[in-house]
Amino acid sequence: MNNTPILELADVTKSFGKTQIINGVSLAVPRGERHAIIGPNGAGKSTMFNLISGRFPVSSGKILLDGNDITAMPPFEINRRKLSRSFQVTNIFHRLSVYDNIRCAVLWSLGYKHSFWRSLNRLKDVTELANHTVEEIGLGAKGEALAGALTYAEQRALELGITIAGGAEVILLDEPTAGMNHSETDAAVELILKVTKGKTLLMVEHDMGVVFGMADRISVLVYGKIIATGPPEEIRGNKAVKEAYLGEEAV
Amino acid sequence: MSDIKAISIAEVDKGMSGIRRWVFWIIAVVAPLILPLIFDSSYAISMMSQMGIAIIFALSYNMLLGNSGLLSFGHAVYFGLGGYFVIHALNAIDAGKFYFPVTFLPLLGGLGGLIFGISFGYVSTKRAGVTFAMISMGIGELMFAASSVLPIFGGEAGVSSNRVTGTGLFGINYGPPIQIYYLIAGWAMVSALLIYALSLTPLGRMVNAVRDNPERAEFVGYNPQRVRFIILALSSIFAGIAGGLAAINYEIVSQEYLSANQSAMPLLMTYIGGTMHFFGPVLGAILVTFLQVVVGVYTKAWPLYMGIVFMIMVLFAPQGLAGLIMQHQPILRAGLGARLIPSYLYAMVSGLIMLLGIISLVEFIYHLSTEIHSGTEMTLFGISFDIASSFPWVITILLIAVGFFFFRRACSAISSSWNSALAEIKGSESHE
Ligand SMILES: Nc1ncnc2c1ncn2[C@@H]1O[C@H](COP(=O)(O)OP(=O)(O)O)[C@@H](O)[C@H]1O
Ligand SMILES: [Mg+2]
Numbered sequence: 057m058n059n060t061p062i063l064e065l066a067d068v069t070k071s072f073g074k075t076q077i078i079n080g081v082s083l084a085v086p087r088g089e090r091h092a093i094i095g096p097n098g099a100g101k102s103t104m105f106n107l108i109s110g111r112f113p114v115s116s117g118k119i120l121l122d123g124n125d126i127t128a129m130p131p132f133e134i135n136r137r138k139l140s141r142s143f144q145v146t147n148i149f150h151r152l153s154v155y156d157n158i159r160c161a162v163l164w165s166l167g168y169k170h171s172f173w174r175s176l177n178r179l180k181d182v183t184e185l186a187n188h189t190v191e192e193i194g195l196g197a198k199g200e201a202l203a204g205a206l207t208y209a210e211q212r213a214l215e216l217g218i219t220i221a222g223g224a225e226v227i228l229l230d231e232p233t234a235g236m237n238h239s240e241t242d243a244a245v246e247l248i249l250k251v252t253k254g255k256t257l258l259m260v261e262h263d264m265g266v267v268f269g270m271a272d273r274i275s276v277l278v279y280g281k282i283i284a285t286g287p288p289e290e291i292r293g294n295k296a297v298k299e300a301y302l303g304e305e306a307v
Numbered sequence: 308m309s310d311i312k313a314i315s316i317a318e319v320d321k322g323m324s325g326i327r328r329w330v331f332w333i334i335a336v337v338a339p340l341i342l343p344l345i346f347d348s349s350y351a352i353s354m355m356s357q358m359g360i361a362i363i364f365a366l367s368y369n370m371l372l373g374n375s376g377l378l379s380f381g382h383a384v385y386f387g388l389g390g391y392f393v394i395h396a397l398n399a400i401d402a403g404k405f406y407f408p409v410t411f412l413p414l415l416g417g418l419g420g421l422i423f424g425i426s427f428g429y430v431s432t433k434r435a436g437v438t439f440a441m442i443s444m445g446i447g448e449l450m451f452a453a454s455s456v457l458p459i460f461g462g463e464a465g466v467s468s469n470r471v472t473g474t475g476l477f478g479i480n481y482g483p484p485i486q487i488y489y490l491i492a493g494w495a496m497v498s499a500l501l502i503y504a505l506s507l508t509p510l511g512r513m514v515n516a517v518r519d520n521p522e523r524a525e526f527v528g529y530n531p532q533r534v535r536f537i538i539l540a541l542s543s544i545f546a547g548i549a550g551g552l553a554a555i556n557y558e559i560v561s562q563e564y565l566s567a568n569q570s571a572m573p574l575l576m577t578y579i580g581g582t583m584h585f586f587g588p589v590l591g592a593i594l595v596t597f598l599q600v601v602v603g604v605y606t607k608a609w610p611l612y613m614g615i616v617f618m619i620m621v622l623f624a625p626q627g628l629a630g631l632i633m634q635h636q637p638i639l640r641a642g643l644g645a646r647l648i649p650s651y652l653y654a655m656v657s658g659l660i661m662l663l664g665i666i667s668l669v670e671f672i673y674h675l676s677t678e679i680h681s682g683t684e685m686t687l688f689g690i691s692f693d694i695a696s697s698f699p700w701v702i703t704i705l706l707i708a709v710g711f712f713f714f715r716r717a718c719s720a721i722s723s724s725w726n727s728a729l730a731e732i733k734g735s736e737s738h739e
């Protein structure tokens with residue numbers, strides 16, 4: 057059994073200009089865990105994801121993926137090491153069809169790289185995986201539609217599809233249910249549980265029902281610092297958390 | 308017109324399916340073969356040769372503009388350097404330094420394009436957008452400047468050669484223009500086919516993805532810089548082939564090949580033809596070359612007309628000719644095409660009146676500013692008159708005003724006939 061955490065942050069900080077947004081975050085996520093990050097708006101949750109996924113460079117500290125240092129790597133290198141993420145603000149290929157959005161998301165992981173001597177339509181594995189994913193995220197009937205023409209909820213589903221299609225081992229989801237109503241949220245959660253089965257999941261989420269329902273462990277981020285990490289019942293009973301965060305939302 | 312835009316590109320693209328796609332390809336192959344039998348004057352043949360070269364150049368350009376979202380102001384660099392490669396090769400063959408069949412000489416042009424595409428592209432593709440546009444322009448200026456200094460470019464006179472090297476295959480020596488035409492047509496077909504095939508590969512699709520959202524591409528494992536670099540290198544091969552064919556066709560390569568003017572040509576062609584469909588640049592190359600050659604015979608003001616056409620397209624039909632044509636697919640499929648004809652005729656007639664006025668005005672002003680030394684009498688459309696008097700001016704202004712008035716009305720007629728057709732399509736869809 058491999059006991060190295062699949063993802064590890066060691067004393068990570070991040071400043072934008074003079075303001076330090078992430079103030080020394082350390083976190084170890086074991087393989088296969090579903091880990092939720094909660095915290096008030098502006099706490100630095102998305103920034104943390106941006107650091108892990110290579111969108112921004114860290115100011116100091118270290119990030120390890122499966123024991124390997126990925127701190128200074130560009131996003132595509134990190135993605136090739138099987139870490140994939142979604143965005144809080146939908147980030148898709150607007151002028152491509154839904155189906156092509158997903159195809160683009162699987163090409164590298166299936167090893168096709170920059171191939172310009174093979175016909176894309178004839179790649180069976182790409183076609184199968186793309187069809188499977190498009191069905192899975194519930195957009196089967198919309199495969200040919202332009203991504204930019206989808207409804208908000210459909211675009212959120214596509215965002216998730218692009219993130220998971222390539223078969224990443226570590227998946228970061230930034231507020232996947234934001235802006236959804238109750239039934240949409242329930243459907244999204246069910247979908248997320250299904251497509252991330254057996255994977256490591258890191259998720260920023262505001263809906264406490266969702267968080268306490270599905271997370272193995274929860275970290276609470278306040279002003280760029282993790283003030284508590286633990287299983288849901290422990291977080292619920294944590295005094296500092298109640299004061300800093302849960303109190304104001306009266307959960 | 309916003310309704311029209313809502314009919315998506317994807318929908319339009321799959322509109323051409325099955326049999327019709329085959330018909331399209333067959334025409335694309337057969338037409339170039341038989342056209343010179345119908346239009347067999349040396350004037351027509353040389354124009355069609357020019358079109359063939361322009362088609363390759365424009366298709367190569369659209370690998371960047373339409374497919375990758377890269378606006379280049381310096382594509383002539385690869386065209387021109389390909390041309391220089393070939394002209395020097397021709398001279399070397401003539402001098403007996405090595406043997407190479409002229410039929411395959413454009414490949415050397417492609418190689419020349421590729422070599423410089425790799426060296427310059429490495430720098431220019433680091434960024435997209437304005438940065439790419441500016442760097443491409445800078446490289447263009449740089450090469451143009453270099454061409455006046457370095458002897459290998461032959462100075463202002465350029466480098467000339469003789470394409471009849473006696474090394475043709477099967478006794479084809481490329482003396483007669485018709486042989487050159489078929490050489491160009493053959494290479495244009497091969498290039499078009501390859502460029503089309505390229506758009507259907509994993510790289511071809513990722514290039515679109517990087518165009519739409521380079522950031523997201525990074526999070527599915529792709530380095531956008533690398534993707535842009537590869538497509539630029541590939542596109543410069545075809546620009547080099549086009550330049551090489553031009554070198555063989557004209558038997559001279561000069562600074563002009565590397566100029567900003569030459570870089571502007573494929574931009575004009577591609578934009579006018581339409582960047583979002585494969586055949587757009589082909590249409591644009593044919594039309595622009597036609598204007599250039601035919602209008603160029605009648606008036607020195609042809610760049611001005613080209614500018615006007617370009618402006619009109621940018622303002623009113625940014626989807627280009629191909630986009631305009633493809634927009635009609637759903638209506639044609641529904642069998643409602645006839646409904647549009649009256650308003651189109653209306654627009655054509657009023658547009659022609661307006662055009663007549665605009666052309667007269669342009670020619671008057673052009674005459675005044677460039678040929679005033681020969682007096683104020685001039686001849687236009689076979690009519691002689693004196694533009695010192697006010698009469699021709701009044702007529703001209705009247706033509707423009709009347710034409711414009713009716714053209715505006717024609718436009719709203721077009722718009723309402725479109726709306727009624729679209730409404731009917733929607734209506735019948737919801738009944739299904
Ligand atoms: N690229 C950036 N430049 C400057 N400030 C930023 C940037 N990204 C985020 N911030 C700031 O960092 C803080 C945390 O933002 P964020 O990580 O998005 O919070 P959240 O926890 O709501 O996801 C905010 O105050 C935000 O303004
Ligand atoms: Mg956020």
